[in-house]
Amino acid sequence: MHTYYGASHILKGVNFSVRRGETIGLMGRNGMGKSTLLKSIMGLVKPRRGGVLVMGKPMTGRAPYEIAQLGVAYVPEGRGIFGNLSVVENLKMAARAGTRGQRDWTYERVLDTFPRLAERLNHGGQQLSGGEQQMLTIGRALMTNPDVLILDEATEGLAPLIAREIWRICDVIRQTGISSVIVDKNWRHVTQVTDRNVILVKGEVVFEGTSEALRAQPELLTQHLGV
């Protein structure tokens, strides 16, 4: 895939795939193209060359809601809950069956997974802390019973305890067999919950491999992830 913003060539031939049940870490320093890749997949930005297949169906340039209907749930950077609606309303309005008719994620199950949300059911979205808002956006994505969950900047700006809770949730989601793509700066946490990791540098893939393979190459971590 090649994606541009005007004359700026941002994604330079990125080949990226997500298999069923796989959890992928997408890493790289600021401005390397991670969000642009996710937006290109979701139909928010149109790639100029190459394209997107969802379950083998060509979906390049299709609207984000069409991608979502094929089972891809996207939690963008900076979240995006409905601040004037309560936690209950935010969750219930998202409820629907998945692409195979599955209803594994019910309102009750989401609350079991996010005990903090269960304690704040009638709070308005804007009354929640940043971490609770992130839980609510992930919970809302799960209510759509997705096949793939995409999390951009999963724990950005969250207090360490809350970030740890998000990582626990990522692990729970992984165990249910949903595929995930997780963008986060903290490679130590990312690699604990991923099967495969991809590092982007200036719009190109410079590493792709298992968490063990990445940990075995500390020079990559220093060079590309700033550790």
Ligand SMILES: Nc1ncnc2c1ncn2[C@@H]1O[C@H](COP(=O)(O)OP(=O)(O)OP(=O)(O)O)[C@@H](O)[C@H]1O
């Ligand atoms: N709407 C836009 N118009 C023009 N350039 C953009 C736009 N959005 C992003 N860019 C540029 O594209 C490049 C890739 O940005 P992108 O947001 O994909 O990076 P990223 O790896 O997700 O980094 P970050 O963690 O900072 O979001 C950057 O140089 C950025 O300045």
